[in-house]
Amino acid sequence: MTILDQNYFDIALLILCSLFIGFIITPASIWLAKKLDIIDYPGRTARHIHKKPTPPGGRDCDHAFPVGNDPVESALASC
Amino acid sequence: MLSLSVMILLNRLWHHVEILWIFIPAIVIFSFGLWDDKHGMEAPVKLVGQLLAITILMFFDVRVKFLESSSFFIQLNGTLAYWADIFITYLWMVGITNAFNMVDSMDGLAIGLCEIISAFFFFLSMVSGQSSLAYFSAIIFGVSLSAAFYNRRPAKMFLGDSGAQGLGFMLAAAAIIYHPKVFSQASSWFSPIMFFSVPIFDTSLVTISRMLRGLPFYKANLDHTYHRLVALGWDQNRAVAIMQIGGIVFGLVSICVIYLPPFTANMIFVIWIIIFVALIYLLERTFTTFNPNQKNS
Numbered sequence: 001m002t003i004l005d006q007n008y009f010d011i012a013l014l015i016l017c018s019l020f021i022g023f024i025i026t027p028a029s030i031w032l033a034k035k036l037d038i039i040d041y042p043g044r045t046a047r048h049i050h051k052k053p054t055p056p057g058g059r060d061c062d063h064a065f066p067v068g069n070d071p072v073e074s075a076l077a078s079c
Numbered sequence: 080m081l082s083l084s085v086m087i088l089l090n091r092l093w094h095h096v097e098i099l100w101i102f103i104p105a106i107v108i109f110s111f112g113l114w115d116d117k118h119g120m121e122a123p124v125k126l127v128g129q130l131l132a133i134t135i136l137m138f139f140d141v142r143v144k145f146l147e148s149s150s151f152f153i154q155l156n157g158t159l160a161y162w163a164d165i166f167i168t169y170l171w172m173v174g175i176t177n178a179f180n181m182v183d184s185m186d187g188l189a190i191g192l193c194e195i196i197s198a199f200f201f202f203l204s205m206v207s208g209q210s211s212l213a214y215f216s217a218i219i220f221g222v223s224l225s226a227a228f229y230n231r232r233p234a235k236m237f238l239g240d241s242g243a244q245g246l247g248f249m250l251a252a253a254a255i256i257y258h259p260k261v262f263s264q265a266s267s268w269f270s271p272i273m274f275f276s277v278p279i280f281d282t283s284l285v286t287i288s289r290m291l292r293g294l295p296f297y298k299a300n301l302d303h304t305y306h307r308l309v310a311l312g313w314d315q316n317r318a319v320a321i322m323q324i325g326g327i328v329f330g331l332v333s334i335c336v337i338y339l340p341p342f343t344a345n346m347i348f349v350i351w352i353i354i355f356v357a358l359i360y361l362l363e364r365t366f367t368t369f370n371p372n373q374k375n376s
Contacts, residue, residue, distance in 0.1 A: 011205075011217055018086050018221025025082040026229050030236050038116045038239070 080109045080245050082222040092218075095211035100139035101252040104132035108176065108248045112241030122297045125240075126173070132248065133172045141255055142168040145268050172251050178278035179247025180240055181285065185305045185315070186232040191323045193223040193246050196274050199330045200253050203270075207259045216253060219246070232316065247278070265341035269348045273333035276351075277326040280304065284359050288366065307366045 083102070092098050111128030114120055136142070146153060146160040146167070155163060183189035197219040204212035223246070229236050238246065254271030272279065281304045289296045308318035329351070336344045 011213065014086075014090065014214060014217045015221040017089070018082070018218045019225050021085050021089070022082045022222040022225025023228070025085060026226055026236065029082075030229070033236070036117065038113070 080105075080242060082225070083218060083249075086218045086222065090214075090218075092214055095214060097141075097211040097256055098215045100136065100141050101215065101249050101256070103139075104135040105245050105249050105252075107132040107135060109241050109245040112180075112239065112244045115240040120240075129173050129176055129244075129248075130169070133169055136172070136252055137165070137168060141252055143171060143255055145264060148264055168255065171255070172248065174282065175251035175254075175275055175278065176244050176247040178275070178282040179250070180243040181303065182278050182281050183238045183243035184303060185319055186237070187227060187230055188305065188319045188322060189238055189243050189246075190223050190227045190230045191319065192277055192326050193250065194220060194227060195323060195326045195330060196250050197223060197253075199274050199334065200250070200257065203257060203259065203334065207257070207262075209257065212253060212256055215249075219249065219253075250275075259337060262337045263341055266339055266344035267337040269345075270333040270337050273329050273336075273348070273351060274326075276329035276355075277304075277322050280325075280355055280358065281322075283355065284362060287359060288363050291363070302366065304362065307362050311365060 087093060087098065087102065107128060111120070111125060111132075115125060143164045146155055146164045147157070154160075179189060179193075182192060197216045201213055201216035201220055204210075204216060226236075226238070226242075230238070254274065257271060259267045259270075284304055285300070285302055286296045288302055289298075289300070294300065305315075305318040305322060308321065309315055313321075332347070332351075336347050339347070
């Protein structure tokens with residue numbers, strides 16, 4: 001017998017509950033990241049392509065992303 | 080990670096020891112990642128953190144064991160099989176953890192892949208009756224679905240090293256814990272590998288490409304799969320969507336494959352490798368054509 005036979009309602013509830021908690025906790029972590037200055041500023045690494053400083057928890061000020069002549073960078077900087 | 084912790088506490092899931100075995104070392108990965116997000120961290124220090132977390136994971140006996148299994152088609156002697164399994168565990172965990180970190184450069188991509196992979200694990204663990212893994216994947220699926228809302232383009236947040244490495248680590252460990260008792264191990268040993276097709280492909284592509292161009296493979300660069308697709312003229316959303324569709328297709332194939340006899344299943348895995356090599360060759364060739372200045376720079 002699989003757990004699907006036993007308590008699929010519990011599993012569905014667990015997914016919905018995770019979704020709900022995620023919706024509440026994520027803005028809280030965005031707020032916390034801003035407070036703690038855990039923000040990824042443009043140009044810190046070449047891999048991250050955000051136009052504005054975007055933390056693992058929030059959007060902040062308006063630094064422009066340095067766009068060079070690279071066609072990949074130019075295309076991505078529009079995001 | 081915060082949402083996951085709340086969910087585990089709220090639902091008292093610490094009774095499922097397998098979840099704790101994964102979650103405790105994941106906290107180590109998260110902590111190193113958080114430090115990296117805040118202050119930056121050299122690659123070797125990050126690797127030390129990952130090795131520490133994997134060692135803790137193995138302390139809880141969560142490790143690859145297929146070479147020690149009597150039902151596997153390769154049989155090695157006891158000690159050699161043990162150490163080979165230990166080595167494969169380190170390789171798998173470090174590889175997938177970093178692969179997830181690497182794909183977290185495009186809005187919605189890493190979190191979308193996380194949703195897809197956790198959904199596949201959820202389905203498979205329900206079929207094989209592994210309740211702990213089913214609960215764990217259900218939570219990761221739900222939490223990633225909500226995080227995807229905030230990570231959609233233009234992103235209000237992104238996973239960062241802490242989130243991406245943490246999720247990658249937990250999913251890689253989930254792949255080890257997954258034991259399809261109802262299926263032959265000779266047919267199912269590579270199905271978790273195929274679930275992670277997109278991160279594995281992207282990491283292989285950039286590693287091979289950078290080595291060919293004489294660049295250090297661990298240095299961040301705009302040469303990932305989606306960067307190459309965008310350079311080919313694809314819309315950014317389309318590039319992300321095609322990679323996620325690729326993840327779904329390969330995941331579905333891997334689910335079908337476990338029902339096949341071992342020889343046929345392993346032949347499909349060989350075809351999967353050939354497709355990967357061909358795609359790497361094609362993308363590398365078009366990339367150096369579009370970006371001649373990237374070559375040997």
